[in-house]
Amino acid sequence: MWLPLTRRVSTFIILIAAVLAFSPRLGAQASVRETYNDQAWKLYQERNYVEAERLYRAAVREAEATHTEDIAYSNSLYGLSLVRYAQADLDESESLAVRALALSERLEPNSRNHALKLNAVADAYRAKGKYTEALPHLRKRLSLIESAPEFSDLLAVTLRDIGDVLSQLGRYDEADPFVTRALAAAESEKDKTPLGVAGYQLALSSLRWQQGRYSEAERLARAAYTARESAMGTDAEDTADAAFQLALALNSQGRRAEAEALYTRVLAAYEKIYGGSALELTATLNNLANIYNASGRYDQALTMHRRTLAIREAMQGPKHPEVARSLSNIGDVLRNKDDLAGAQATYERALAIREEVFGKDSTQSASSLGALAGLMSARGQYKEAETAYRRVLAILEGAYGPDSTQITTAISNVADALANQEQYAAAKAMYERAMAISRNAYGADSVQVANPLSSLAWILQRQSQYPAAEAQYRRVLAIREAAYGPNAPVVASTLLSLAGTLASQEKLDEAGRLYERVLAIRIAQSGPDSTAAADAMASIGWMRSRLGDNVAAEAQYRKVLAIREKALGPDHIEVASAAESLA
Numbered sequence: 001m002w003l004p005l006t007r008r009v010s011t012f013i014i015l016i017a018a019v020l021a022f023s024p025r026l027g028a029q030a031s032v033r034e035t036y037n038d039q040a041w042k043l044y045q046e047r048n049y050v051e052a053e054r055l056y057r058a059a060v061r062e063a064e065a066t067h068t069e070d071i072a073y074s075n076s077l078y079g080l081s082l083v084r085y086a087q088a089d090l091d092e093s094e095s096l097a098v099r100a101l102a103l104s105e106r107l108e109p110n111s112r113n114h115a116l117k118l119n120a121v122a123d124a125y126r127a128k129g130k131y132t133e134a135l136p137h138l139r140k141r142l143s144l145i146e147s148a149p150e151f152s153d154l155l156a157v158t159l160r161d162i163g164d165v166l167s168q169l170g171r172y173d174e175a176d177p178f179v180t181r182a183l184a185a186a187e188s189e190k191d192k193t194p195l196g197v198a199g200y201q202l203a204l205s206s207l208r209w210q211q212g213r214y215s216e217a218e219r220l221a222r223a224a225y226t227a228r229e230s231a232m233g234t235d236a237e238d239t240a241d242a243a244f245q246l247a248l249a250l251n252s253q254g255r256r257a258e259a260e261a262l263y264t265r266v267l268a269a270y271e272k273i274y275g276g277s278a279l280e281l282t283a284t285l286n287n288l289a290n291i292y293n294a295s296g297r298y299d300q301a302l303t304m305h306r307r308t309l310a311i312r313e314a315m316q317g318p319k320h321p322e323v324a325r326s327l328s329n330i331g332d333v334l335r336n337k338d339d340l341a342g343a344q345a346t347y348e349r350a351l352a353i354r355e356e357v358f359g360k361d362s363t364q365s366a367s368s369l370g371a372l373a374g375l376m377s378a379r380g381q382y383k384e385a386e387t388a389y390r391r392v393l394a395i396l397e398g399a400y401g402p403d404s405t406q407i408t409t410a411i412s413n414v415a416d417a418l419a420n421q422e423q424y425a426a427a428k429a430m431y432e433r434a435m436a437i438s439r440n441a442y443g444a445d446s447v448q449v450a451n452p453l454s455s456l457a458w459i460l461q462r463q464s465q466y467p468a469a470e471a472q473y474r475r476v477l478a479i480r481e482a483a484y485g486p487n488a489p490v491v492a493s494t495l496l497s498l499a500g501t502l503a504s505q506e507k508l509d510e511a512g513r514l515y516e517r518v519l520a521i522r523i524a525q526s527g528p529d530s531t532a533a534a535d536a537m538a539s540i541g542w543m544r545s546r547l548g549d550n551v552a553a554e555a556q557y558r559k560v561l562a563i564r565e566k567a568l569g570p571d572h573i574e575v576a577s578a579a580e581s582l583a
Helices: 005-021 028-045 049-065 071-086 090-107 112-127 131-147 149-168 172-188 194-210 214-232 237-252 256-274 279-294 298-316 321-336 340-358 363-378 382-400 405-420 424-442 447-462 466-484 489-504 508-526 531-546 550-568 573-582
Strands: none
Touching (some): 028 071, 090 112, 112 149, 194 214, 194 237, 214 237, 237 256, 237 279, 256 279, 256 508, 298 550, 363 405, 382 405, 405 424, 447 466, 466 489, 489 508, 489 531, 531 573
16 A cells, blocks of 8 residues: 555545445435434544444444335445444454445446445455455446546546555556556646645655665655645645655665654654544654664664554554554564564564454464564574464465565575575575566566575575675675665665675675775764664674784774663673673
8 A cells, every 4th residue: 555554544534425425315214324424424534433333333224124225325334334444343344345335236336436335345355455356346446437437537546546456466567557557647637736646646656666666766755745845835744645655765775864854754744733642643653663673773663663552552452453563563673672582472462463353374464473483583493483484485375476576575584494404405496486586577686686686695605605605795786786875774784794705705805894884884874873883893893803903803892882782781692792702
């Protein structure tokens, strides 16, 4: 999806409003039920879900008591579906939406109302991650719209939604013409202003971001942001939405400081609009927390993620899928803090929610299983991790197919587990499979290909095949520098790997220069007192020691120890490692 979950709900709200607006009045009994619908709708907009549910159910009972199956009944079912979605009962939400569509199919199959309801059912499926089921409804809606010129105002949004579903399935090449055409359709609409086009620019920006085409994603998001800021002001909700997408594109190019500044502005705007405890804040809080986590600012990351969790639990209930997402994010930070027990408990709670809501073999449950497998790997339980990762891969292959880009990370995780067991031939085959999928989808010089290529270099390095590993790392570096620029965090990570390979070949001068470059990047991105900077300092200290400059080495190690003690606490394993370097 292009919008955070709560903003997708807003799209659903617009849909239902349109359904109600186009409903004909069908007599006294129907008029009573439509009054219920209107009142319930207002309560829903106020987030008074309990009262909205009561009125919608009253309207449904009224129709069912008289065995009346009319459009007003269909609208009641839709309204109730929306409320149950907001209350995290996705199963009932889907069931109600499907029942309402069946009525619409029989009563008004060629109407505008039916076109709108097809989309709403598709949205119900999308909310549960059932993208394959959503797609036929959207295609049918598109066919209906294209056959009726009077529905042309629905064309752009329908094309965009089809593109979104295909994108969620990892079918980016198929999604591309739909989203591109959606933008063109929006631009060609009569009286369409730059402001009206901005939403479609953001949709295409999101797709470009998913394709790894981050500079294009930035250009489109910036155009949308400029249009909205000019027309609506810096603090407007739609301007903040565009800034959110722009920050996403910037962060993916390693421009973490710019992204953080934008996210901070977005958060301030949302807090001003919605208050400090609204769902609309959660995606921004989450992304800020991820920046803090990537920068080694773990306590700040936990504060943000826990605030997000509290909001979601209060607004959506303790078993909502978005609560599971927040729990997973907290688990990631705890793992980085070496609190493996805390991470495991958090991941297991997330898994329990996802299995209950989506099923044990769902892609959402697979995500939590993968996180737990990562903990097994961190504990050195590589065989158990391999088994868990293979289960994750099987689930994703069943959902997306054996050649989908959605499974490449799972393939690489299996390969990592094999490599950690020194099963290098098997690991290499898995990495090559992931690389082939990415190459076919994105091209030979794409950033997606660079990831498994880097893993292949790592295997060569572990097998002491240093010249071959060096060549691979240099290719990875060239790809990533071209995509992200010379100062991106992922470039720093590649430089670190390349420097290690050079040092193993006694190319100490070049390795030392690369370590210094890594440190400069990390200080610029995360600050001089970040754990990311400390890691680079540790490498420089090791290099100074190798060169016999023990005084300089000790100075670096003391900086590392001070930073890690402050950030991680005195009992963290990385603090112990820094202390050992000084011994």
